[in-house]
Amino acid sequence: MRITKEYDERKNEILNAAEKLFDGKGYEKCTINDILKEVGIAKGTFYYYFKSKEEVVDAIVSRYKEVVVSRAEKILKNDNINPEEKLMHVFMAMRIKEEVNSDILDDMHKTENALLHQKALNQIVTAMAPILVKVIEEGIEKKVWSCRYPLQYMQIFLAASLTLTDEGIFELDADSQMKVLAALISTLEKMLDVPEDSFMKLFMQNLG
16 A cells, blocks of 8 residues: 555655646657656656656656546436536536646747647547437437437547637637537537537536
């Protein structure tokens, strides 16, 4: 048990140092030697935990993903809310700025950190789509909505919404942001074959 704890502590120490360096220097400019100096470890120690700098990025992104997945799974198990509310709450669970280093999240948007951003998008879509499918299937079972391609529609919706609402990719004014949000909600309504504006009020309540 003690060995496992020490392993996890040292691994997190390396990840924390890497996050700090990626924030300050950018992913591309940061080297493994920079991480070694920041943590105060030998190269052999680093390679005991990680095979490459890219593997460090994967681990950092996984920490973000775990925050989102943990929150979403709690919502999924909540039997006190209906499928519509559950769906909205799961989408809102992806807002992780309060739980993780906001500087790192902002840094993902820099051109030199495109890989970090791409990996984050990939991991979130891959992890969250199956969770959303369970909500969709619950709604289908309760005859709240219908959906012909639950997994594929959720993958499309996640990829579109995470990209189009990302201020680091698209610089939109407030009016344009609201129009994109309205279009995304309309798209979701069509995917689930529910009446127009069924989700808008619920979305706005959750955004507050």
